[in-house]
Amino acid sequence: MTRASTSPASRMAAPSSPLASMTGFARVAGDQGPWRFGWEVRAVNGKGLDLRLRLPPGFEVLEADVRTRTGQALTRGSVSATLAATREGEAVSVRVNEAALQSLFHAVKTSAERLGAPLPGLEALLSVKGMVEIAEVEESEEDRRSLMAAILTSFDRALRELGAMRAREGEALRAVLTDRLDAITALVVRAERLPERSVEAVKARIADQVRVLMEAAALDPDRLHQEAVLAVTKADVREELDRLTAHLAAARELLYSGGPVGRRLDFLAQEFNREANTLCAKSNSVALTQIGLDLKLLVDQFREQIQNLE
Structure with a gap:
């Protein structure tokens, strides 16, 4: 029975709060x-x-x-x-010490008249220390x-x-990430519907292998039966598909809820990748292996985009 759906009804309506990019x-x-x-x-x-x-x-x-x-x-x-x-x-204030300048001028004038020397210019008088005070304007x-x-x-x-x-970019990322989740969901649906991954198909294939071995050599039937049961159990990817479906629902919920969910989505991406690896390892058909490889590619793309989320 199919456990995942890509129909519009399976999507959440409107996000409750915005996502945010980190850029x-x-x-x-x-x-x-x-x-x-x-x-x-x-x-x-x-x-x-x-x-x-x-x-x-x-x-x-x-x-x-x-x-x-x-x-x-x-x-x-x-x-x-x-x-x-x-x-x-003006960032500074300038103040001339008028009293000191006047006293200096009279003193210099008297000396110049007595000595018959020319009077110094104003610039020379102002250059005397203390004649001009420069201070920063105080606030x-x-x-x-x-x-x-x-x-x-x-x-x-x-x-x-x-x-x-950041919110505008986050909303654009939400659309990209939702598309990736839709694509992952479609792969899970395809894996669910593969006829060769059913328990009956796996049993039939292993039964054929056991029959060939029994015809080729004298082997213990009980031991072969135990190994066949174990092989059937290992080849079943029901748990992996169930966990992928659960992770998909959790990821959609995080995208819907919004806010700073980047770290949690990154953790889910790691879980997606773990299940994809297991799916490939337990695959009993070329079709299921290809689905697992496609799934790993989509998960990598999903995780790469998540790195931009707050």
């Missing part, structure tokens, strides 16, 4: 006061979640929050996030907090865009 890219820009900043976030496949973060000097305080937000938004993938920030307008604590908050909000948006791209 994606997002670029988001923002501004706050005189600051202009931008995030660039890239993600590729990874066994776990690995974040490589690049922050400009003075923005290291953001690292802990960025890592926390990344861990909340993503489960797996090798992620790189880079922040670029520039300040527009208030409130402005600094607002800037950091705006940058983190921008990073959240980058994560959402990255997640949206």
Whole structure:
């Protein structure tokens, strides 16, 4: 009796939540006061979640929050996030010490008149140490907090865009993986329907082999009977087909449920491969061996695509 079906009715209706690829890219820009900043976030496949973060000097305080937000938004993938920030307008203030400059000018003027020397230019006077003070423009604590908050909000948006791209790719992968499962199901159905793998066919074939051996040599009939029973048992692939059917149902359920199911699907792919190997080892016909080999090829393709899933 056929235990697997490729009819549309056997498929699940609509996925309950999206799948996510581990690859994606997002670029988001923002501004706050005189600051202009931008995030660039890239993600590729990874066994776990690995974040490589690049922050400009003075923005290291953001690292802990960025890592926390990344861990909340993503489960797996090798992620790189880079922040670029520039300040527009004057970043420094210049102040001339007017009182000191005036005193110096009068002193130099008096000396020049007494000595009959020319007066030095303003540039020479300003070059005297202490005449000009240059300092970085100081931001208030409130402005600094607002800037950091705006940058983190921008990073959240980058994560959402990255997640949206990963979800789009994940849905495309869901379609590819479903096609692979349909093809595997079709092979299981073909194996189920092979007339040469039925217990009766196996018994008949072994009975013929036993008869030939009995005619060729004097062998113990009881011993031959035991060996024949054992051979029939080993040649039966009923358990393998049942397990493949169960694994197919579990894989479809994972694809339907969505979310970070990559690791569990990879485990099922290993189980698919194990059953395919056993099917080939126990095969009693060319047709069943070919099905086993085709099954191994499809399982390899299935597992290769799974490596892209979160």
